[in-house]
Amino acid sequence: MMNFSWRCPFCNHDVTIGEENYSVNEFHFCDNNQHGHQLIITEVITCPNPECKEYSLKLSIYDGKLDEFRQFRAESRPKKTWQLIPEAETKIFPEYVPAPIISDYQEACLIKDLSPKASATLARRCLQGMIRDFWGIQKDRLIDEIKAIEDKVDPKTWQAIDAVRKIGNIGAHMEKDINLIVDVEPGEAKLLIGLIETLINDWYIVKHNREESMKQIIDLAKNKKNNSTK
Ligand SMILES: [Zn+2]
Known part of the structure; x- marks a missing residue:
């Protein structure tokens, strides 16, 4: 994977994320549902700032399609995305803010x-x-x-x-x-x-x-x- 820059929602630091701070997992299902093949992709990013080390977790669901190797791939845009940790795209502000x-x-x-x-x-x-x-x-x-x-x-x-x-x-x-x-x-x-x-x-x-x-x-x-x- 390519390194990318990311702003941590917990400590607000701008950091660079590489393989060591990034996990992505996918699984697919169909079970004869009316939407066809579905892919669920979870993405975890851990903040490398030594004073933070919090992780952020996001889950997206995609319609699946067969590629030329007959492998299921996600359509380019998710049908729905849930930001699970932290909840929503909320910035964490210090305690002295009322x-x-x-x-x-x-x-x-x-x-x-x-x-x-x-x-x-x-x-x-x-x-x-x-x-x-x-x-x-x-x-x-x-x-x-x-x-x-x-x-x-x-x-x-x-x-x-x-x-x-x-x-x-x-x-x-x-x-x-x-x-x-x-x-x-x-x-x-x-x-x-x-x-x-x-x-x-x-x-x-x-x-x-x-x-x-x-x-x-x-x-x-x-x-x-x-x-x-x-
Ligand atoms: Zn952080």
Whole structure:
């Protein structure tokens, strides 16, 4: 197999996956079912980051076809894929990100394909929760809360929020009451989830890392001072 690059959903590290971190298995069945020959392929990827070593598991089902050697092969695209571990394509965020935000985010990911409109409703609540918690802004409509942070967030982040809110029904969605469910396309729900992931990273994680490195500098400076006064 060829090595490929992969972002671990547990530790968010970009890593290279080779044979030693990758297992794939397939089995087929027919049993006179009405869909014909079916192939099930399971794929396991283990994160090589020594501090992580978590594995991710995915299962896909394909229609089978006979190749020129009369071997069953999978059709090129799976009929259905289940991301089993971690559940859905959910990023694992650190514990210092507020629990209600993580819980809305995870649920939005879990139902993204099953019910994009429910997913978008949760993502919208999650976005509102973040603006209220992180920026301390509270207004009646999400759209007004978003407008209130325009001059506070960095321009790139603002561009991302602005771009997503202008797509399809999402914009209309943000102008409505928080409890109103509006139809959205699966692609739109996915975009909203991507925006939430970016904002959790840009706001909570960047701030936390900055505080940690400042703390380290202060501690180092203190030690130096203590040593020089001895
Ligand atoms: Zn990892």
